[in-house]
Amino acid sequence: MDAVVGRLQQVVELLAVSQLDCVNEWDHQTMLRAFEWAQYCEQVHARSHANPALRSALESRLHDTNQRLRETLPSYSPVMFSELAQCQHKLLVNLLRNPSSPSSIINIFSLDRKTAEQWLDMDQTPVITGKSALKMLCCSSDRSSYSGLQVETEVRGKLLKTHLKSILTQHGNENSARILLDSILHDSAGKTENLYDVMAAALLASDDDTNNLSRDVILDWLQSHDGCLSKLCRSLSPRLCCILSRESVTFQRAYCDVLKRWANSLEYDVMQSAWVPTCSITSDETVTFNVLFDRFRALLNSGSPVKEETETKLAELKVESGDFNVKGISVWTDLILQLKV
Amino acid sequence: MAAFSETEVQFWTTKAVSWGENTSCLTLLDTSRHLNGLRSFLQKLLQGLQQMSSTSEAMRTFPFVGQLLGRLCWNPCVIVDERSQRLLLRCLNCLYSAEPLSAVERKANMWIKNLLCHLISEEEGSVAHATVKHAGISPERYHMDALEKVVSLMTEEVIKSCDGSPNSSARCSNGNINTMSTACIPLVTCCQAAPLIGALLKHSIICATSCVDEEFIEEVSKAWVSKRLVMEEEAVVALYCHNPVCLEGAALSLLESVLCDPKTVSLSLDKCVNELLLPQASALHCHIFLTVNEIYRNVLMEIDENIALRALIQVYTNCFLQRLTSLKPQDGPPLSAFFPNLPPSLLCPLLTAPSDVPRTAWLDHLSWIRRSLQRVVESEKEDRDARAYQAVFDAWFLLVQCGFWVDTAAELLVLLESENSEALLWLLTFFHHPTNRGHQRSQQTVVAKEAWVHIRMLFYARPPLPRHLCAVKDLLSSCLSRNLVLHLFLNFAVFSHGPVSFTTEIIDKVLIDAGVKQRALWILSAIDCRLNRTAVSLEARVQSRLKTLRETLLAPCAETLP
Numbered sequence: 001m002d003a004v005v006g007r008l009q010q011v012v013e014l015l016a017v018s019q020l021d022c023v024n025e026w027d028h029q030t031m032l033r034a035f036e037w038a039q040y041c042e043q044v045h046a047r048s049h050a051n052p053a054l055r056s057a058l059e060s061r062l063h064d065t066n067q068r069l070r071e072t073l074p075s076y077s078p079v080m081f082s083e084l085a086q087c088q089h090k091l092l093v094n095l096l097r098n099p100s101s102p103s104s105i106i107n108i109f110s111l112d113r114k115t116a117e118q119w120l121d122m123d124q125t126p127v128i129t130g131k132s133a134l135k136m137l138c139c140s141s142d143r144s145s146y147s148g149l150q151v152e153t154e155v156r157g158k159l160l161k162t163h164l165k166s167i168l169t170q171h172g173n174e175n176s177a178r179i180l181l182d183s184i185l186h187d188s189a190g191k192t193e194n195l196y197d198v199m200a201a202a203l204l205a206s207d208d209d210t211n212n213l214s215r216d217v218i219l220d221w222l223q224s225h226d227g228c229l230s231k232l233c234r235s236l237s238p239r240l241c242c243i244l245s246r247e248s249v250t251f252q253r254a255y256c257d258v259l260k261r262w263a264n265s266l267e268y269d270v271m272q273s274a275w276v277p278t279c280s281i282t283s284d285e286t287v288t289f290n291v292l293f294d295r296f297r298a299l300l301n302s303g304s305p306v307k308e309e310t311e312t313k314l315a316e317l318k319v320e321s322g323d324f325n326v327k328g329i330s331v332w333t334d335l336i337l338q339l340k341v
Numbered sequence: 342m343a344a345f346s347e348t349e350v351q352f353w354t355t356k357a358v359s360w361g362e363n364t365s366c367l368t369l370l371d372t373s374r375h376l377n378g379l380r381s382f383l384q385k386l387l388q389g390l391q392q393m394s395s396t397s398e399a400m401r402t403f404p405f406v407g408q409l410l411g412r413l414c415w416n417p418c419v420i421v422d423e424r425s426q427r428l429l430l431r432c433l434n435c436l437y438s439a440e441p442l443s444a445v446e447r448k449a450n451m452w453i454k455n456l457l458c459h460l461i462s463e464e465e466g467s468v469a470h471a472t473v474k475h476a477g478i479s480p481e482r483y484h485m486d487a488l489e490k491v492v493s494l495m496t497e498e499v500i501k502s503c504d505g506s507p508n509s510s511a512r513c514s515n516g517n518i519n520t521m522s523t524a525c526i527p528l529v530t531c532c533q534a535a536p537l538i539g540a541l542l543k544h545s546i547i548c549a550t551s552c553v554d555e556e557f558i559e560e561v562s563k564a565w566v567s568k569r570l571v572m573e574e575e576a577v578v579a580l581y582c583h584n585p586v587c588l589e590g591a592a593l594s595l596l597e598s599v600l601c602d603p604k605t606v607s608l609s610l611d612k613c614v615n616e617l618l619l620p621q622a623s624a625l626h627c628h629i630f631l632t633v634n635e636i637y638r639n640v641l642m643e644i645d646e647n648i649a650l651r652a653l654i655q656v657y658t659n660c661f662l663q664r665l666t667s668l669k670p671q672d673g674p675p676l677s678a679f680f681p682n683l684p685p686s687l688l689c690p691l692l693t694a695p696s697d698v699p700r701t702a703w704l705d706h707l708s709w710i711r712r713s714l715q716r717v718v719e720s721e722k723e724d725r726d727a728r729a730y731q732a733v734f735d736a737w738f739l740l741v742q743c744g745f746w747v748d749t750a751a752e753l754l755v756l757l758e759s760e761n762s763e764a765l766l767w768l769l770t771f772f773h774h775p776t777n778r779g780h781q782r783s784q785q786t787v788v789a790k791e792a793w794v795h796i797r798m799l800f801y802a803r804p805p806l807p808r809h810l811c812a813v814k815d816l817l818s819s820c821l822s823r824n825l826v827l828h829l830f831l832n833f834a835v836f837s838h839g840p841v842s843f844t845t846e847i848i849d850k851v852l853i854d855a856g857v858k859q860r861a862l863w864i865l866s867a868i869d870c871r872l873n874r875t876a877v878s879l880e881a882r883v884q885s886r887l888k889t890l891r892e893t894l895l896a897p898c899a900e901t902l903p
Contacts, residue, residue: 042479080475082475082476082477083474083475085476085477085478085479086474086478086479086480088479089461089462089479089480092461093458093461093462096454096455096457096458097454097455097458099447099451101454103437103438103439103440103441103450104439105454106434106437106453106454106457109430109433109434109457110434111427111430111431111434124460124461125426126481126484126485127461127480127481127484128420128426128460128461129420129421129423129426129531130481130484130485130487130488130533131417131460131461131463131480131484132417132418132420132421133417133421133484133488133528133531133533133534134484134487134488134491135417135421136369136417136418136421136524136527136528137488137491137492137495137524137525137528137534137537138491139365139366139369139417139524140366140369140370140520140521140523140524140525141491141494141495141498141517141520141521142366142517142520151491151494151495152469152491154494155487155490155491155494156468156469156472156487158490159472159476159483159486159487159490160472163476163477166477167477180475183471183474183475184468184471184472184475185471186471187465187466187470187471187474187475188466188467188468188470188471188472189466191466191467191468194467194468195468195471198468198472
């Protein structure tokens with residue numbers, strides 16, 4: 001096992017090195033060997049699923065290696081354990097982006113049989129074709145599922161859910177699942193609305209997951225992440241949130257809490273005779289009274305049991321906030337009045 | 342060097358720019374429709390680039406190349422098309438300098454590497470990138486899984502949109518089907534998309550108001566006929582049924598491979614024939630069989646002595662009959678529907694498989710065939726009108742189709758004594774010379790008998806006597822009956838007793854000319870197919886002998902070796 005762990009460390013270091021200038025010293029053989037090592041690393045990763053002892057040894061060595069590399073290389077971004085399944089791909093991308101890489105790197109894409117033979121497993125045609133086929137098909141289908149989500153989003157959501165499920169069943173621990181979601185969030189820094197759509201799709205994806213563990217993990221993660229759930233709810237349409245509420249009681253409750261928080265962020269402006277947002281909620285988009293109104297109206301229109309539960313909840317909240325029947329004092333009263341509940 | 346016209350370059354660069362500006366559905370559809378033309382242009386470009394001695398020269402000669410290739414690489418429709426993808430990658434390879442000599446070349450290299458990187462990975466910071474990166478599997482696997490899911494969703498949608506019932510046309514969500522089918526034009530040969538392709542094809546057939554894109558159907562046909570696509574039998578049969586152009590294309594493609602491709606003769610002919618599922622489709626639909634036959638008949642009228650064509654017709658019919666008998670007989674039309682204008686007295690004996698007749702009864706059966714044919718021939722002699730002539734031709738064509746009976750006759754001639762040979766020789770003669778052209782019928786009959794005698798003596802005398810060798814060689818090279826003699830000769834080679842070495846020695850001495858060898862191979866091909874069909878377990882001796890003979894003939898001639 002030591003040898004395997006040791007080799008893993010070497011591969012991670014190799015991945016780091018592949019981004020540096022020193023690769024201009026690599027000759028063709030060195031490059032071939034690097035890809036062989038990367039392939040080996042992928043096999044080790046696959047084996048580790050069935051071997052918890054191996055897996056934890058690998059993870060711990062990975063953690064140490066990441067730390068060390070971060071100290072020596074300022075721009076180093078740590079490699080996660082799950083990424084080792086894509087070792088060859090990462091190596092290839094690193095080398096392609098690196099101006100100093102040996103010029104024979106391009107031979108991986110060669111269609112000449114003799115040249116391609118050297119690169120046995122590295123045929124990139126399936127990735128290239130698969131990626132563009134996906135794009136083509138997703139563009140051409142204007143099928144909006146009943147949830148209003150695009151095909152691409154739906155599919156990525158389904159795959160995410162499947163992956164989460166397999167992590168949870170294999171390792172039985174939710175920590176890995178959470179780390180996964182953290183990483184995805186981190187890496188989609190620019191486009192969080194798309195991410196929330198994908199997460200909604202993951203929440204909606206149905207399969208024979210009888211105990212809905214993965215769904216709960218996602219919701220749990222959203223709630224524990226500062227503001228994420230709120231951002232997600234804000235980003236998704238009222239209708240989609242209703243659909244999610246229908247599918248999952250947990251989501252419904254969480255959604256209600258979010259709506260409560262939104263409501264509590266409003267205060268009554270006597271001059272305008274309206275409820276206005278204070279600046280303390282999420283910076284992305286402010287929540288106005290109308291937004292709240294739309295949300296609740298959608299909930300009330302989504303049939304039993306959500307309708308009844310929402311009505312009950314609203315009544316409760318009205319009572320909690322003083323049970324006023326006059327406008328301008330409790331946001332709940334005003335909402336109820338406007339919703340004509 | 343292929344010259345590029347200014348308009349051509351302008352057209353494609355403008356197209357590439359307009360496609361690149363937005364990856365909307367309409368853009369992708371427009372690209373789909375232009376793929377054929379684009380491929381030709383890229384092919385020319387590639388040839389031009391291949392003649393450049395350096396990247397710098399290439400960029401001077403084709404200043405548009407960088408922008409064009411770059412934009413095309415960002416167009417998923419172009420990339421997903423197998424052939425265009427290959428052409429683009431080859432072009433990029435040409436522009437890459439293994440040893441860059443200038444800043445321009447180094448920059449070009451980096452640009453190409455970035456382009457390749459873009460092809461295999463997602464844009465950083467996007468959700469697509471993040472989900473793929475952390476999927477715990479290779480990107481290849483991820484995209485395969487994703488594709489499978491999308492295809493399944495879309496297939497479901499296509500199936501739901503039309504169930505083929507007569508008044509469902511109102512429910513057909515036409516617009517989307519058209520878009521999807523156009524988008525699928527470059528995906529026709531993508532195996533993950535197969536369920537969707539099949540569903541769209543089916544939709545075009547069962548839905549009365551289907552607006553599956555015409556070009557999509559054409560693309561499927563072309564891909565199938567040129568064997569770039571694997572399809573389920575049901576879909577192929579439906580395609581042939583509803584798309585006569587496709588059916589003709591398939592029939593002609595098979596014909597071409599037999600007549601023009603020298604490699605085909607070394608393959609198993611029935612595998613060839615079955616590859617495009619023509620016998621299977623013919624057994625299910627009368628009109629398909631009639632269409633294919635019409636095509637082959639017309640060609641045969643022009644080149645009736647062509648052995649390869651005859652072998653094709655024979656094997657095709659044989660495969661077809663096999664399929665037909667395996668179907669439930671009461672469901673289908675009667676045999677006479679498949680063979681119109683022919684009297685039952687001919688159909689009955691000829692359409693019976695030799696394996697269904699006990700070997701001891703072969704001679705009688707063949708006599709029956711001979712009598713039926715003779716009656717038709719005699720009536721032509723009497724009537725001498727166009728209808729009678731047509732009847733003879735039809736009868737003869739049926740014999741060609743059921744050539745396995747002629748082969749059976751030839752096989753019998755190997756072992757028979759001379760008293761019973763007359764009917765068999767008649768059949769052989771009629772088969773090879775149906776018309777009394779130049780009143781050669783009597784001459785041909787004499788030649789047939791003579792050939793048989795000589796060939797017999799050749800094979801039964803050990804060692805082979807030179808005068809018999811000479812006689813047979815003469816007969817083979819004479820214009821009068823060379824196909825008949827060759828036919829007989831080869832049957833002796835396969836079915837006579839005696840050591841194989843003896844036979845191969847004779848073959849080496851007699852069949853020298855390359856053209857003769859080629860024709861011999863076709864005859865052996867047909868014999869092979871017939872023997873494979875027999876239910877009775879064949880003597881291993883004959884099988885191995887056949888194999889050896891084919892190998893001998895396929896081996897390069899000793900005289901042509903340096």
